[in-house]
Amino acid sequence: MHPGVYIYFNMFPPPSAIKAAENLGFPYIQDVNSSDTHVLGMANMSYTMDERGYRNDTASAFLPPSLVKTRKNNLNISTGALVTKILFSSDNLSSRPRAVGVQVESADGPSNKREIMVNKEIILCAGAIGSPQLLLLSFSHKAKENGSSSGIGPKDHLSKMNIKVVKDLPGVGNHMQDHFGIPVIFEIPLNDSIIVLQKRPLTAIKEIFKFLISGQGLLTSPIHELSIFAQSHSLTADFANAKSGDKLDWTDSSNIPDLEIMTIAVGETDLSKMNKDTGDGGFGLWTGVVQPFSRGYVRLKSIDPRIAPSCDLNFLGDSRDREAAYAGISLSMRLKEEIAKLGYPITDVAVPKSLDPADLDAHITAQGLTLYHYSSSCRMAPEDDPLPGVVDDELKVHGIDGLRIADASIFPNVLATHLQAAVVAVAEKCADMVLNEASS
């Protein structure tokens, strides 16, 4: 296995931003994954890269062509294919259903369809939107003959869609979570922003050569290098870190931050507008509400698997999340004030008119966006949990044999971090469990 190298960058944001965060009581954390460090502070983010300086994706890291070659007799990869159904042995509610195969459409479209049957089990990893959609659309052999559909999920929703219930599992598609992001945007000197690559062609050419020769330079920048982790309830009246200096126990869940302020080396949230010549470089402080209480859902729009389901992420639906968002935006504005106090040239581009709730709400409506951390729509929890679960602690779907889920949909709640590494950990744990079961 070659998962790549974790790299820390040191290009953005400007040093004044780091100094300003320290002045507000957020210590600088070099290695956020260390167990011997501050829980609340300004942390260096890490990125998986390969030796050439390219970001490493999981396919290249875990299934490089060299490995694929050695497994050509027992590994079949179908790129661009769409799984349209999970097939079950029976839709008879009196016997426990077993997943026995999948129906797949090739990239050519519906005319090229086939069924792939399994010997042991299916591991569903279609993500927090695709996995619940496929469970809702599952299909039994018997039903196939008369053309009707059957599915696993909330009985009411399945009945409304005229889908026969293979298993009433209320958790499917419910409890969908994400991190909501709210940027405040500033102008800063061009050289301190990655927009310099767009506005100074000579710099861009120099950086292209640097990247080609050494795999280093601005072109490797992930744009987001540092984040401030804070707890909204422990901010002082002046939006400083009240627990400054405390090395909190990171294994105690009550110490987990509920706010992440991301420092972003561009201004515009809509990257297509980046050409707009507003003069200087851009800089954003993006509040992420990372321990949301709000829960949304995924529901079928159609029984056609090619039609995306509808998702309601219910951002800030719970008033506690709105309070956290207010605190995050206020902390961002306080940081900007501190950066300016240090003499660094920074001016407002898209900020709330004031910190009054009405102005904060207007800013949230204008600027709020998803941080693409969809999660928890097939959560790991008991079936009869007050927030019903879909999988058990071995990732097996409740009440169904031969079916596990291994993706971001299984997190009991969205994690207070970016999800990619955690999803890989779920996949590795799943592989261990499958191997252990096979060997016993």
Ligand SMILES: Cc1cc2nc3c(=O)[nH]c(=O)nc-3n(C[C@H](O)[C@H](O)[C@H](O)COP(=O)(O)OP(=O)(O)OC[C@H]3O[C@@H](n4cnc5c(N)ncnc54)[C@H](O)[C@@H]3O)c2cc1C
């Ligand atoms: C733009 C963007 C940037 C991100 N940046 C970061 C980052 O910097 N760091 C970080 O930690 N996280 C990041 N994330 C989040 C991270 O990528 C996700 O949390 C993670 O990929 C989720 O993994 P998953 O396996 O659950 O789903 P996915 O990675 O979405 O995998 C699911 C796959 O299943 C496929 N699929 C779905 N339905 C079907 C079907 N019916 N048939 C066949 N295939 C199907 C999908 O096409 C997809 O390829 C980012 C996400 C986005 C969108």
